[in-house]
Amino acid sequence: MKLYDVYPLFDINIVKGKGCHVWDDQGTEYLDLYGGHAVISIGHAHPHYVEAISRQVGTLGFYSNSVINTLQQQLAERLGRLCGYEDYALFLINSGAEANENALKLASFYNGRTRIISFQKAFHGRTSLAVEATDNPKIIAPINANNHITYLPLNDIEAVKQELAKGDVCAVIIEGIQGVGGIKLPSDEFLQAVRQACDEQNTVLILDEIQSGYGRSGRFFAHQYSGIRPDIITVAKGIGNGFPMGGVLISPKFTPVYGQLGTTFGGNHLACSAALAVLDVMEEERLIENAERVGNYLLEELKKFTQIKEVRGRGLMIGMEFAEPIKEIRLRLLKEQHVFTGVSGTHVIRLLPPLCLSMAEAEEFLKRFKVALG
């Protein structure tokens, strides 16, 4: 059997990682400004994380959600404290798409409605409703095109108010910072106005913090810059530092019903031990503050490059938009300067490094970036 060929691949075989660096099978070292697509939060192969997972798998890797799992309880308590949502409840699954799927389902159970507002360029995952809420017709199969979604321009509050006034909108789903869409920020005022408009119409506000959350923006969640509190927050990526996991943070206005949501693997013992180790390291090494400090430095330094049309972002979630296609620059960065970066479309380079990126590593990146620009 061969692999189902859906990923265009670089001809590089990464076999080892440590902190913000990865190595290929030839021994070449790369600076990782991509974090395996915003997944690596505390750094590759962190010793505390390795130890915690190894110990857990040697004790109990998995048992079903039909018995008490104190690791899940610990995770809910610690996450609630650290992110400032102690009164919310946590439902655990295995990926970002699943988190959004469950969030949208909860919203519909809550108010009985079926219409969703999403935003132009949004990305929410590849499962049925999550992909329908994703503004990319190429990945929406005919079976997923079920007319649930209205896409509106980001930051256009009048458009949102107009749709919500119809009184039939189940939920508004919005990314804390649009990632795949090219690091586009909803303004604080926009989020505040959306919050208010949702309240007026009993519409559920879902913040997708799968890419922008877990400290990446320099706050635990990117929406916390605006001071709003969503009804539901979805997380994944950084929660497990590479261990597949997702979470739905649910406000107290929802009442849990036995059997309404469920999963076989979600919140298993091994995943929870990974997530707890991530929180240990985030607190111990003050990674959220680090993301803010190093991210702000990078943002300021990158703004000095005249070759870049616009630099956007918060913390260690940065987009650089060029007037010209970025394919060649990105290839030079990877092949000649040995730096991994991400892209969005044809003109934006995305930086999504591990949150432990040091000032020295940021400077090293800037040096290599300068050379790659030529």
Ligand SMILES: Cc1ncc(COP(=O)(O)O)c(C=O)c1O
């Ligand atoms: C904002 C956002 N939501 C949802 C997803 C989907 O997550 P997953 O690939 O874990 O299903 C992603 C993945 O890139 C994302 O960036």
